[in-house]
Amino acid sequence: MVTRVRRAAVAAAAIGMAVVPLGAAAGSAWSAPGAAAVAAPVRDDGDFAQLTPAVKQQLDEAVRKVMAQAHVPGVMVHLSAPGKGEYVKAFGIADKATRAPMRTDLNMRIGSVTKTFTVTALLQLVDQGKVGLDDPIGTYVAGVPNGDRITLRQLAEMRSGLFNYSEDPGFDKAFFADPDRPFTPQELLAYSFKHPVMFEPGAKFYYSNTNLILLGLVVEKETGQQLDDYINNRVVAPAGLKHTLFPKGAEFPSPHAHGYTNQTQSGKVEDATDWNPSWGWAAGAMISNLDDMTSWAKTLATGSLLEPATQAQRLKVIDALPGTGYGLGIFNLHGWIGHNGSLPGYEAVVTYMPQAKATMVIMLNTDITAEGEEPSTLFAEAITRIVTPDNVYTLPAQSTTK
Template identity: 75%
Template sequence: MTTRWRGAAVAAGAVGLVVVPLGVGAGYAWDAAAPGPSAVAAAPVADEFPQLTPAVAAQLDEAVLKVLKEARVPGVTVALSAPGKGEYVRSFGVADKATGAPMRTDMNMRIGSVTKTFTVTALLQLVDAGKAGLDDPIGKYVAGVPNGDRITLRELAGMRSGLFNYSEDEGFFKALTGDPRRPFTPQELLGYSFRHPVRFEPNAKFEYCNTNLILLGLVVEKVSGTPLDRYVNDRVVKPAGLRHTLFPADARFPSPHAQGYTDQTASGKTEDAADWNPSWGWAAGAMISDLDDLRSWARTLATGTLLTPATQAQRLKVVPALPGAGYGLGIFDVQGWIGHNGSLPGYGALVVYLPQSQATLVLLLNTDIGYEGSEPSTVFGEAITRIVTPQHVFSLPAQPVTGQ
């Protein structure tokens, strides 16, 4: 989902801050008592992923260019691959609308709610070390949380806390858009949430919420005795072998990077958000990465190489979140594709892995402006997977914004 604070759909999220579902802003809700289809599609008996031949590449080119034009996305980079099947790695469009500089595959990008996968990995490492328990109440680590004696770390990571999403607070929206280069502290972000009543009892249903990740970031800091950015960079990013992935401590944005375009502004007009301060997303959406690192991270995340098998199994135990999509501990399963999406002002990302084919799909965009009620990364993901994995189409339905 995205970490977006308002606007259309989310399914996987970003801080989109907040992905819709893989995001940070808009919310998705799922009632545990409501009937519905299984969240995860059954895996086929045989590997059906196609060879990425020139003919298939031509189909993919056509599909991506169609979405690029229809959704008015400035630029997008796509990487699709599977062992023994070849790879498809392309950039389309422009990285900078002012200069016309083309989008490139080596650019650094803000990844929004994909950050959640790193924060939850950090938490689960501490669980593996016996320093925290998934069924511990958040009140054990952070004081002043509504229902903090009953909301567990597991429910926070699984988006089932019932807390209000700070990125949907009107005061937050005005503060951010009024001065998008200002820093926010985690405590300020929680303040926007805690001024609202809880939305439901702990574990009653699924609802995507960036507040949950801010709290988990504070847990990592308290338990490890290390600032979150330093812990993630040293204990998650480096062991994963990622060379161009960064949890920034400020607004720095390494070059080369694409400019990012958003309409989540005070005026409602589209602006370049490349130098906006991502601290408002913090543990839910502040990170930066590039294509090669995210292709590697997709597999690491889905296979759990930084965690014990038992803990990874808990992470991947999903509950229904949306039709065709389930959510585990900071991770989506959308028709068999495991990973997360991300969205924050100016940028969008999708980082997913299909286990039975060992296939990886990564998308990086320089806009978060929705198209027909969906995150633009979802529209690209659906178009691509309809071609290569028609039994596993990455599709996240649009949902109304909640909590306003």
């Protein structure tokens, strides 16, 4: 998740301020089982329901129920598994002003799903021998607190102990004063580095967007390219994604849905469609659509862009949020592997279950929580209770900000 400016993006989602988590419970800390990776504390038996007309009707009803309860304007869903059928559908509206319907071909901001692209870029450099996961970040970026001891691996695993810049009050103030303004990576890091480190490297899991900003700078340093150019050319293109973009600024290719948030100075709901996502950068700035995210979910979980040994390291998870595991920029949520995303106006869940070869992608045009729960998590939970009752997608909601 990038997160909401000010709340945790639950479920692998987010960056945040009062603004937003970009995707996973940002700002949350749990003790990790030492430096050792552990198996995901979840089942993955691969049992996926046949998508019969009756099951599809159940899914329709479940999606509409969540929409009504969480006041979601519009949502699109993709579910599929070999031999089980396919469910692809859009609900609600894409634009409150025109009442244009949500469509499955619309572009959406994907928040912290961006993290999966940034970490993939880093792991490509590992495969090329240009960086090592156990290299200290100080080798690549000067001025990082504990930079001589925090490793690239710990940054990707959210175990660095570095404060999440999007939880800094000064960041909130700057963002809300002008949501259209651009931020540089150095500005974002400055908001983090003025805070003391929160714990020793490797001691805990703490979802921090700061970690991904640093990894983005590593990619830039070692490739000699801007991060957006490298990801667009060396990750997006080889993955065969035709409608996925790491933007240079606030550009948002058409057609796209309008996004709605209450992460505002007034607390009132506003249209955040054209807010500049540079504050999320390597942690949450990207754009995509349902078809591309359906393809990416499998690419991410199976590691087709990486060497098998590197993908295996990526999928080794540590205990993170209760009942979940987090690897190298990737979640394992009860057998569903991928990431979620949340930033003002948009949320996404992009996951794949290897045992069933099943894909679940959900994209919606609001990040407004419902009784403290991320709406994307509510959709994913309701859907998986129907199609994978032994592997229900859950991501604990947190009271922490961003």
